[in-house]
Amino acid sequence: MMEFLYPYVLISILPLILLWRLTQKRGTDLRERFAPELYRKMVVRGGGMSRRTRRALLIAAMALGIVALARPVIEKGEIRVKESTVDLVVAFDISRSMFADDVFPNRFELAKRKFFDLLDHMKEARIGVIGFSSRAFLIAPPTRDYASLEYLVKHMSFDYVTLKGTDMMAPLEVTENLLAKKKRKALLIFTDGGDRKDFSKEIAFAKKNGITVFVYAIGTRKGGVMKFDSGVVRDDKGEIVVTRLNPAVEKLATETGGVYMPYSLSSSDMARLAEAIHGRLEPTETKERVVEEREELFYYPLMLAIFLFMFANASLPRAWPVRVSIRPKGGKR
Numbered sequence: 001m002m003e004f005l006y007p008y009v010l011i012s013i014l015p016l017i018l019l020w021r022l023t024q025k026r027g028t029d030l031r032e033r034f035a036p037e038l039y040r041k042m043v044v045r046g047g048g049m050s051r052r053t054r055r056a057l058l059i060a061a062m063a064l065g066i067v068a069l070a071r072p073v074i075e076k077g078e079i080r081v082k083e084s085t086v087d088l089v090v091a092f093d094i095s096r097s098m099f100a101d102d103v104f105p106n107r108f109e110l111a112k113r114k115f116f117d118l119l120d121h122m123k124e125a126r127i128g129v130i131g132f133s134s135r136a137f138l139i140a141p142p143t144r145d146y147a148s149l150e151y152l153v154k155h156m157s158f159d160y161v162t163l164k165g166t167d168m169m170a171p172l173e174v175t176e177n178l179l180a181k182k183k184r185k186a187l188l189i190f191t192d193g194g195d196r197k198d199f200s201k202e203i204a205f206a207k208k209n210g211i212t213v214f215v216y217a218i219g220t221r222k223g224g225v226m227k228f229d230s231g232v233v234r235d236d237k238g239e240i241v242v243t244r245l246n247p248a249v250e251k252l253a254t255e256t257g258g259v260y261m262p263y264s265l266s267s268s269d270m271a272r273l274a275e276a277i278h279g280r281l282e283p284t285e286t287k288e289r290v291v292e293e294r295e296e297l298f299y300y301p302l303m304l305a306i307f308l309f310m311f312a313n314a315s316l317p318r319a320w321p322v323r324v325s326i327r328p329k330g331g332k333r
Contacts, residue, residue: 002297005071012066016059023055057312064305072297086125086186086281087142087179090115091171092156093191095133096233097243100192102224103263110263111190111218112153117267118188119146121274128178129153136170142178166194168202168252176209185211186258186281188273192219193246206256212280215253216273218263219245 004010092098092115098108119127127149128142140152171189179185187206193215206213223244226233233241253260259276261269 002072002074005073007070009066009070013063016063016066020055020059054312057308061305061308061312064301064308068298068302068305070298072301073294074297076293076295078293086122086278087128087182088122088125088186088188088277089128089130089142089171089175089178090118091136091174091187091189091191092129092131092139092153093133093166093189093194094131094137095166095194096226097166097192097194098218099226099228100219100224100243101227102220102222103218106227107192107218107224111216112156114190114216114218114263114270115153116150117270118274119150121271122277125277130171130174131156132167132170132174134165134167134170136174138174138178166191166196168194168196168199168249169205172202172205172209172211172213175211176205183210184281185209186214186277187211188214188216188277189252190216190218191249192243193217193249195246197246197248199249199252202252203255206252211256212258213253213256214258214273214277215249215260216263217245217247217249217260219243221245221247 092108092111094108098111099106103110123146126142126144127140127146129139129149129152131137131139139156140149143149168189168191171187175185175187205211221244223242225240225242235241250260257280259273259280261273261276263269
């Protein structure tokens with residue numbers, strides 16, 4: 001059965017009826033005011049339709065446009081759709097080493113760009129964001145508002161942070177607090193691995209609390225220098241400090257059931273990472289949503305309205321040239 005989603009819009013047709021009535025009563029026909037011979041000389045002859053017909057077509061086009069705006073549809077019933085949710089905490093390493101220039105523009109900025117790519121492949125997940133170095137900072141609690149997450153991460157800047165070191169236990173503890181009611185928890189860390197070689201404590205904590213760790217490693221074995229507005233970072237001897245990727249952090253991911261992924265300039269790596277996250281985690285929540293299935297019909301009156309409007313304007317009368325013959329006074333043609 002056909003229905004209108006916005007039936008109140010149809011009220012706008014009433015002024016069109018009044019407009020049609022007014023145009024019909026507007027003045028009298030010129031044929032009634034002038035003699036036939038004079039009327040033929042005054043009116044331009046052409047092949048167009050009459051004004052009355054044109055007005056009728058234009059008003060009909062406007063009425064059909066209003067019908068299209070009212071959104072006619074055919075209801076086909078309801079569909080029940082099940083939605084699954086995965087909870088994920090994303091941690092950004094904000095220690096000074098993440099500002100090294102061995103990747104462009106630096107490790108920290110590349111991590112943010114990869115996060116934006118990840119959002120395109122995690123539509124059904126609730127995502128929380130934290131930053132950490134020797135301490136952890138909550139940036140956003142788990143949410144599906146990806147627009148807000150993108151805005152917060154895009155404008156996330158830690159130029160003022162002076163904390164040194166990378167404590168991998170900090171994001172694990174925050175993840176446990178944020179997802180305390182969940183049996184399975186997921187943590188994705190954008191990091192260069194810091195300086196530590198032993199992550200046995202972090203691994204034990206993650207296993208005890210059901211945290212699966214995914215590590216996206218950003219950095220190179222060759223390393224890079226850390227550049228700030230004040231210049232490059234130097235050690236006590238005045239020599240430039242070179243920071244390198246720490247491969248030991250791979251164990252934190254693999255031994256907790258997660259995935260270790262080295263950085264890549266390809267945009268497809270985030271799709272593979274999102275697939276790995278979904279593959280290793282069971283949905284933490286399943287909801288059933290009712291969706292109304294309907295067939296849209298608005299394009300039929302809309303197409304007819306456009307046709308009538310174009311037809312009415314394409315049928316304007318064309319003036320015919322009038323031949324005027326001049327006879328000499330008192331002579332023949």
